[in-house]
Amino acid sequence: MDSWKNILRQSVTTFSELKKYLNCDDGAIEDVISTFPMRINPYFLNLIQQYGEPLARQAVPDIRELHDSVGQIDPLAEEDLSPVANLVHRYPDRALLLVTNKCAMYCRFCTRKRKVGTDKMVISSKSLDDAYEYLAANPQIREVLVSGGDPFMLEDNKIEKILVKLRSISSIEIIRIGTRVVSTLPMRITSRLANMLQKYHPLYINTHFNHPFELTPESQKACTTLADRGIPLGNHTVLLKGVNDDSETLRKLFVGLLKIRIKPYYLFQTDLTCGTNHFRTKTMKGIEIMQELIGHTSGLAIPTYAIDAPGGKGKIPLTPEYIISRGKTLKFKNFRGETCIYPEAIDSF
Numbered sequence: 001m002d003s004w005k006n007i008l009r010q011s012v013t014t015f016s017e018l019k020k021y022l023n024c025d026d027g028a029i030e031d032v033i034s035t036f037p038m039r040i041n042p043y044f045l046n047l048i049q050q051y052g053e054p055l056a057r058q059a060v061p062d063i064r065e066l067h068d069s070v071g072q073i074d075p076l077a078e079e080d081l082s083p084v085a086n087l088v089h090r091y092p093d094r095a096l097l098l099v100t101n102k103c104a105m106y107c108r109f110c111t112r113k114r115k116v117g118t119d120k121m122v123i124s125s126k127s128l129d130d131a132y133e134y135l136a137a138n139p140q141i142r143e144v145l146v147s148g149g150d151p152f153m154l155e156d157n158k159i160e161k162i163l164v165k166l167r168s169i170s171s172i173e174i175i176r177i178g179t180r181v182v183s184t185l186p187m188r189i190t191s192r193l194a195n196m197l198q199k200y201h202p203l204y205i206n207t208h209f210n211h212p213f214e215l216t217p218e219s220q221k222a223c224t225t226l227a228d229r230g231i232p233l234g235n236h237t238v239l240l241k242g243v244n245d246d247s248e249t250l251r252k253l254f255v256g257l258l259k260i261r262i263k264p265y266y267l268f269q270t271d272l273t274c275g276t277n278h279f280r281t282k283t284m285k286g287i288e289i290m291q292e293l294i295g296h297t298s299g300l301a302i303p304t305y306a307i308d309a310p311g312g313k314g315k316i317p318l319t320p321e322y323i324i325s326r327g328k329t330l331k332f333k334n335f336r337g338e339t340c341i342y343p344e345a346i347d348s349f
Helices: 003-009 015-021 029-035 042-051 053-059 125-137 156-167 191-200 217-227 247-259 283-293
Strands: 087-091 094-098 143-147 174-178 203-207 233-239 263-269 304-309 314-317 323-325 329-333 339-343
Touching (some): 156 174, 191 203, 191 217, 217 233, 233 283, 247 263, 263 283
Parallel strands (some): 143 174, 263 304
Antiparallel strands (some): 304 314
């Protein structure tokens, strides 16, 4: 058995197991787990024991998950935008294909916590075949994001079967895989897996790191294994209260990601998912953080701060305001707050 499977098999999934490793005596956690499953594998559990709250908040259930009067069950209206089971078609030329309901760790802020890790999310050969038929019948879809759950929880041969099917559809140009295992179970990224993936270029991988403490030698090895096969890596980070809601933490994270060849891609405002309200910051907080990053560190390290609009309306960038006025000249401020003037182009005839 692969080492990652052995590690996963030893995951903490019950409150009684959790008490053995972490200082938590709130019996109400059992109620949370019965609604929103817990899985903390030994690798990430060790990081929690080493670094504490920023990582614990992401993995350990909180009673506030059951007392969220603001959140929505399906805030991005994925179910309404699913023409067939487990396929979300929100944007004209892109689609989201969900291929598993399992993750190496169940993040407490997960957008799909309503069904990930539960029997409410069923993936079958029939549902996948229906998805492939839909994709083939809609050639305007040129890009597919494979997600879940975490696709890398599947066996290598099952992942390859999905990639073969997608590559057989001539209108699909780009395949992306969204994964969190590079930060929660990096030993899953084996040379065998990476060698298989590189056969299906152009293929991109979106990773998910939220805190610089997640940038370990193991995660660096995993990302190097993928990057060395020519797989471009981008990162999604979620802005989380009490975890990473300050510019210095995010600067360290984003610069650290660049060092292991991952481009910070999105910084997401926490979705309006039921059970996650205690993670949400005010949007102005995120905009202020971006203002403290832009110009003060490499542009390569700057992601797009975005909100995924409720109701499935799509991702909307949220940016600091630099423009003061428009006219014959553009008046704006730079990252230091200095006023700048730029003459607009004059129409020629």
